[in-house]
Amino acid sequence: MPGITLGDTVPNLEVKTTHKNFKLHDYFSDSWTILFSHPGDFTPVCTTELGAMGKYAHEFEQRGVKLLGLSCDDVQSHKEWIKDIEAFTPGSKVTYPIIADPNKEIIPQLNMIDPIENGPSRALHIVGPDCKIKLSFLYPSTTGRNMDEVLRALDSLLMAAKHKNKIATPVNWKPDEPVVISPAVSDEEANKMFPQGFKTADLPSKKGYIRLTDVS
């Protein structure tokens, strides 16, 4: 995938949004941010996705995480569209800003392009307070995203960051479930870091590389 990717700094673009105009780094700088793109306003799948984001907003807020949408139309169009979004998803409030990109100038700079269609995609970057991309999803316009998975992936990133990336989360992990200790951590170090202890899976190889610990 050409363009900015994991570990890269998001360019400090000046953006127009439904709230106010700002530079991206000013928005990102004091928290984690979920930046998500949409092909255009008044389109069916995007309408459901932005509504769902509004319904999940309290989950992100509880975690101190900001939302920032982007759609390839202008601010006035976004403001009209928000009325439809909130009407279609009862209980949803679009309290987060949506960037305007009517000329599709911003979306390539944020690497939110579908290379097959050569047009806007349903991309999503989770950006850290250091303005670097920590995780990216890239979906084609035909596939709506799953907000439970966005939240689950975010919880994994926050958990790994809390433990200085010395842990990782296994398949289908959810908060409150055990995490794995990174292979880069020795058993001796793990004993110091995790006084609650850890369980090593007894595998045919006897290599002891799956070590589970409870951090909840």
Ligand code: BEZ
């Ligand atoms: C949609 O949001 O429904 C959509 C947008 C672009 C292409 C196809 C579907």
